[in-house]
Amino acid sequence: MQLNREELLKAYQGMCLIREFDDAVHYEFAADAMPGFVHLYVGEEASAMGICMNLNEKDTIASTHRGHGHCIAKGCDVTDMMKELYGKKDGICGGKGGSMHIADLSKGMLGANGIVGGGPPIVLGAALTYKTKKTNNVSVGFFGDGASNQGSISESMNMAAVLKLPAIFVCEDNGYAESTASEYAVGGKILDRGKAFGLDSHEVDGDNFFEVYEISKHVIENARNGKGPALLHIKTSKVYGHFEGDAISYRTKEENERIKNDEDPLKIFKMKVTEAGLLELEQLEKIESEAKSRIKTAIDESKKAEFPTSKDLLTDVYIKY
Amino acid sequence: MSLKTYREAINEALLQEMQKDENVVVIGEDVAGGAGTNGEQDAWGGVLGVTKGLLKHFGRERIIDTPITETAIMGMASGAALTGLRPVAELMFVDFMGVCFDQILNQTAKFRYMFGGKAVTPLTIRTMYGGGLRAASQHSQCLYPMFTHVPGIKVVLPSNPYDAKGLLIQSIRDNDPVIFMEHKNLYDTSGEVPDESYSIPFGEANFTREGKDITFIAMGQTVDICNKVADTLKKEGKTATVLDLRTLSPLDEDSILEAAEETGKIVIVDESYPRCNIATDISALICQKSFDCLKAGIKMVSPPHTPVPFSPPLEDLYLPSEEKVLNVAKEIL
Numbered sequence: 001m002q003l004n005r006e007e008l009l010k011a012y013q014g015m016c017l018i019r020e021f022d023d024a025v026h027y028e029f030a031a032d033a034m035p036g037f038v039h040l041y042v043g044e045e046a047s048a049m050g051i052c053m054n055l056n057e058k059d060t061i062a063s064t065h066r067g068h069g070h071c072i073a074k075g076c077d078v079t080d081m082m083k084e085l086y087g088k089k090d091g092i093c094g095g096k097g098g099s100m101h102i103a104d105l106s107k108g109m110l111g112a113n114g115i116v117g118g119g120p121p122i123v124l125g126a127a128l129t130y131k132t133k134k135t136n137n138v139s140v141g142f143f144g145d146g147a148s149n150q151g152s153i154s155e156s157m158n159m160a161a162v163l164k165l166p167a168i169f170v171c172e173d174n175g176y177a178e179s180t181a182s183e184y185a186v187g188g189k190i191l192d193r194g195k196a197f198g199l200d201s202h203e204v205d206g207d208n209f210f211e212v213y214e215i216s217k218h219v220i221e222n223a224r225n226g227k228g229p230a231l232l233h234i235k236t237s238k239v240y241g242h243f244e245g246d247a248i249s250y251r252t253k254e255e256n257e258r259i260k261n262d263e264d265p266l267k268i269f270k271m272k273v274t275e276a277g278l279l280e281l282e283q284l285e286k287i288e289s290e291a292k293s294r295i296k297t298a299i300d301e302s303k304k305a306e307f308p309t310s311k312d313l314l315t316d317v318y319i320k321y
Numbered sequence: 322m323s324l325k326t327y328r329e330a331i332n333e334a335l336l337q338e339m340q341k342d343e344n345v346v347v348i349g350e351d352v353a354g355g356a357g358t359n360g361e362q363d364a365w366g367g368v369l370g371v372t373k374g375l376l377k378h379f380g381r382e383r384i385i386d387t388p389i390t391e392t393a394i395m396g397m398a399s400g401a402a403l404t405g406l407r408p409v410a411e412l413m414f415v416d417f418m419g420v421c422f423d424q425i426l427n428q429t430a431k432f433r434y435m436f437g438g439k440a441v442t443p444l445t446i447r448t449m450y451g452g453g454l455r456a457a458s459q460h461s462q463c464l465y466p467m468f469t470h471v472p473g474i475k476v477v478l479p480s481n482p483y484d485a486k487g488l489l490i491q492s493i494r495d496n497d498p499v500i501f502m503e504h505k506n507l508y509d510t511s512g513e514v515p516d517e518s519y520s521i522p523f524g525e526a527n528f529t530r531e532g533k534d535i536t537f538i539a540m541g542q543t544v545d546i547c548n549k550v551a552d553t554l555k556k557e558g559k560t561a562t563v564l565d566l567r568t569l570s571p572l573d574e575d576s577i578l579e580a581a582e583e584t585g586k587i588v589i590v591d592e593s594y595p596r597c598n599i600a601t602d603i604s605a606l607i608c609q610k611s612f613d614c615l616k617a618g619i620k621m622v623s624p625p626h627t628p629v630p631f632s633p634p635l636e637d638l639y640l641p642s643e644e645k646v647l648n649v650a651k652e653i654l
Contacts, residue, residue, distance in 0.1 A: 060404065062400075091437070092437070093435060093436050093437035093439075094437030094438065095437075096434055096435060096436075096437050097435040097436060097437065101431075101435040101436065103432075103435070103436040103439070103440070104439075105403070105436070105439055105440060106439075110400070110403060110404075111432070111435070111436065113428075114427070115423055115427050115428070118423065118424075118427065118428055120396070121392055121393050121395070121396020121397060121399075121400070121424055121428075122396050122397075122399055122400035122403070122424075122428060123400060124393060124396055124397035124400055125396060125397040125398060125399055125400020125401035125402065125403065125404060125406075125408075126400045126401070126403070126404040127400075128346075128348075128385075128397055128400070128401045128406065129400075129401050129404040129405050129406050130404075132346060132382065132383075132401075132406060133405065133406075139400075139404075151392060152392045152393070152396065152423070152424075155390045155392050155393035156393050156396065158388060158390060158393070159387060159388065159390055159393040159394075159397060162387070162388055163385070163387075315438060316433050316434045316437060316438035317433065317434050317472050317473055318433070318473065318475070318497045319433070319441065319496045319497050320495075320496070320497070321475075321497075321524075321571050
């Protein structure tokens with residue numbers, strides 16, 4: 001295991017923050033306290049953290065509609081994010097984006113995305129910038145098993161291969177595209193699609209932070225060194241439904257229980273590090289309670305924050321018009 | 322100053338901006354041509370030769386030939402603009418926007434607003450539009466009303482070589498996403514174009530004729546049609562104002578209303594499909610803001626509500642022409 005104590009703590013802090021953020025949003029949304037609609041990342045935390053811990057601040061990512069975890073893993077401020085979810089003026093996008101459009105360019109977060117398969121073509125551009133300017137940065141495009149069937153994903157993998165771009169494509173396969181099983185909707189194998197375009201392609205256990213971290217480290221370092229793009233097919237599962245309010249009637253009780261009990265990346269991480277004697281239970285529990293309290297503060301501040309006004313309606317469309 | 326074609330003016334604008342700013346890159350299908358072949362490396366320079374010759378100055382790192390993959394081209398250009406390059410992406414025919422519009426409509430156009438004013442996306446999309454080349458329904462459309470409809474992008478329609486160079490330079494330097502639309506019938510037209518670099522600001526329409534009997538409002542290729550009709554009318558003792566809109570977004574509303582009020586008789590000539598097009602938009606604007614100046618109903622010359630036909634006699638019947646514009650003008654003169 002290459003991670004030192006500090007890095008292990010950072011990994012668990014990040015995963016706990018994602019967990020607490022989206023668990024809190026789950027309850028707030030159910031209580032009708034939040035506008036719009038939200039898609040939660042609970043159960044997939046190891047993917048975002050395992051990958052983003054291999055990125056620096058100048059590397060970029062493009063995310064999906066299920067983007068809170070990626071944003072937090074890339075360093076976006078949780079209070080600013082929460083304010084955005086409540087539609088507040090001081091939100092990370094001034095209340096103009098909401099859950100599906102969170103972006104913070106200063107952190108290399110190029111945007112969540114309301115369009116399934118919308119992000120990877122944008123990642124090509126960031127990767128082209130790095131290649132043109134010879135900066136050794138990489139750009140990572142997340143998408144789901146549903147998006148894997150969009151033409152934009154195939155086009156992006158092909159373009160990245162043709163131009164040998166430092167782009168990493170990450171398919172987070174949580175088994176369902178909305179209410180439809182990926183086993184039904186995906187012809188052939190997602191992994192084979194990457195191989196078909198000549199990408200260095202790997203299947204990854206998304207419940208295991210360490211596996212995500214190690215494999216993504218390998219492909220990201222290769223991309224930095226001019227060895228071209230890669231595809232990670234991350235097998236994961238989400239605790240909640242497609243969106244909040246989804247009754248998840250397409251999953252069985254047994255499956256729901258299995259996801260919660262046996263496929264929880266936080267539990268698995270905790271077990272591994274304590275069994276190996278790398279971190280102490282007490283330390284981990286402290287991190288959990290710190291995350292809880294940070295998110296509680298974020299919600300309290302967000303509820304108190306001001307909404308945008310009519311003055312904000314017409315701004316930010318163009319730089320000059 | 323020397324005589325240059327519309328094609329040469331565009332090429333010169335690209336050359337000069339690429340020399341000035343190393344962040345400018347050209348991205349598209351066959352923009353050089355010959356990639357991966359044993360033959361000529363600047364084989365096409367764009368399907369109609371507009372980018373020919375740039376490769377020898379800037380190499381394949383900045384003149385980037387792509388696969389035929391428009392969604393990836395538009396996404397790549399947008400992402401590159403968002404992260405520090407100043408790309409000029411070529412969409413070979415505007416009709417192909419059908420396979421990649423999401424990257425413009427839902428991504429690039431909205432970055433700045435959705436992200437709360439933090440995004441800067443200096444992207445130029447050059448594309449070819451319009452009928453007359455017997456190119457049929459999938460290679461002859463205008464579609465500029467669709468882009469004008471979308472907040473967050475700017476739409477530019479140069480009508481002559483001088484404007485083509487100045488407006489393209491402005492498009493490249495502009496920090497908002499711009500769709501720069503080149504009418505394929507204009508590439509071989511010539512005009513005086515300064516050799517040095519210059520830019521023409523957006524949102525400033527151009528009066529190409531000044532008169533007092535009738536006003537023509539035109540854009541892109543229809544400017545030439547209206548100028549010729551104005552010259553014909555002059556021989557018959559009637560003078561016409563012709564307003565070249567130059568940019569559809571932003572739209573120079575002040576000049577439109579001024580041109581309308583000069584004569585009170587207005588003909589708008591727009592080559593795009595007739596429903597919800599630029600002519601109907603401008604007609605509504607004049608009715609809302611200068612209704613009292615009208616001495617006759619506003620006339621619009623646009624094609625019928627059909628796809629663009631292939632057969633030459635049918636396409637001739639379809640497109641706006643000098644004869645059609647003259648006949649419509651005479652109805653209200």
